Amino acid sequence: MFGLSACHTRKSAETSEEMTPTESNASDPSAQKQVEAKVIYVPFENKAGRLIEGVGDYFLVYENSEWFVKFDCSDGADPGDLKPLIDQTAKFSLTEREGQWDSDDPNVQSRIGKYVCIHAIER
Numbered sequence: 001m002f003g004l005s006a007c008h009t010r011k012s013a014e015t016s017e018e019m020t021p022t023e024s025n026a027s028d029p030s031a032q033k034q035v036e037a038k039v040i041y042v043p044f045e046n047k048a049g050r051l052i053e054g055v056g057d058y059f060l061v062y063e064n065s066e067w068f069v070k071f072d073c074s075d076g077a078d079p080g081d082l083k084p085l086i087d088q089t090a091k092f093s094l095t096e097r098e099g100q101w102d103s104d105d106p107n108v109q110s111r112i113g114k115y116v117c118i119h120a121i122e123r
Helices: 013-019 079-085
Strands: 032-045 051-062 065-069 089-100 112-122
Touching (some): 079 112
Antiparallel strands (some): 032 089, 051 065
């Protein structure tokens, strides 16, 4: 009879912080930036290549880069604020960050990279 055992390691809070990309402080006014950006919406496509209606991601395009818009870090900005601006340009007060897009939980799989937190929109 064969026995199986699992090797399970757990990161300490210090270790996981060191391994997580740094994130700037959105509440720090000096970290906020004013930009003019185009809003784009990318619909979600499942593994079978089928578009899922009403599910997708928003990005701001400025300075030759596309930035994912993360809503749970924003000061009140939500998808409804950006929907009427799709394929249009507006002025934004935002903070640029880098880290997990989908979840801040280190035990949950998430896309990672550069993203923005929107603080204000000037139409």
